[in-house]
Amino acid sequence: MVRTKLHNVYIIMYHYIKEKKNNDFPNLNYLEFKEFRRQINFFKKKFNILDNNQFCEILYSKKIPKKKSVLLTFDDGYYDHYNYVYPELVRNKISGLFYPTVETIENNVLLDVNKIQLILEKEKNRDKLLENIFKLIHDLKNKKKIISNISKIKLESRWDDKKTVLIKRLLQYYLPKNIRNLILEKLYNEIVSIDEEILSKTFYINKKHIQEMHSNGMTFGGHGHKHFWLGKLNSVDQEKDIKKTINFFKKLKIYNNNFSFCYPYGSFNNHTIKILKKFKVSFALTTNKNSLTKRNLKERFVIPRFDTNDFK
Secondary structure, eight states: OOOOOTTOEEEEEEOOEEOGGGOSOTTSOOEEHHHHHHHHHHHHHHSEEOOHHHHHHHHHHTOOOSSOEEEEEEEETBHHIIIIIHHHHHHTTOOOEEEEOHHHHHHOOOOHHHHHHHHHHHOOOHHHHHHHHHHHHHTSTTHHHHHHTGGGSOOOOSSSOHHHHHHHHIIIIISOHHHHHHHHHHHIIIIIOOOHHHHHHHHBOOHHHHHHHHHTTOEEOBOOSSOOOGGGSOHHHHHHHHHHHHHHHHHTTOOOTTOEEEOGGGOOOHHHHHHHHHTTOOEEEOOOOOOBOTTTTTOTTSBOOEEGGGGO
């Protein structure tokens, strides 16, 4: 549990929020809806719950309220956020800040990060998964180079064991794009075997959900067009992805001067920040664990967040 202090703003990061009895993927790491409701009640009693405009006013004025404050953020645009979170926030007269990924809405596809999670949810034997991945790598021409560099992958994680982290990193960014796409597709079809387009339509929110939520006080920001590790892309590809994201929200007519961005995987670099400033994005959220204080208030494009599990 986080020890909270006065004159601090705590940005809370949420992903899956589900009910055990209605969960098709019970082994995913998710927050039970009952626990989410308990957290909301706790925040209402102990904190000032900010909406997006109030948070921006703190950033612009550089004045943090004396009372402890929280901003609630929800990543990846899951249907959970429409089905569970949104009604609960409306009931409590609270506004949340939501960060869906554009491609899932426009093209009815599953994000790689979610395919990997679903594979790991179905197949518990991490050694078996790694064995399958390395069998597929074995036939590649540059296999020696790939395998020799694997030791450079950082395996530290707050939530996962090292084998799980290795599987995620290999399939998220480490392997060459065409290779990891082939491996991921093969593993998904063999282990999960649910039609991607059909699952996507029930897994994520859509344009109508976004427009309804926005009309009832919810705020939306950018989380990338394809959920890339932006810090691992060149500046040209970063700008393309960010521009597509912004244009999506402009077309929905819910883009304004307080529009923000949330880095997928928490990955960014100096190029990312320059691009966001170029497009006049208001602020950006990281996955760095910390609160917002007078000391780091000026760093609007590297704002830290806590995970929901830090407040259980």
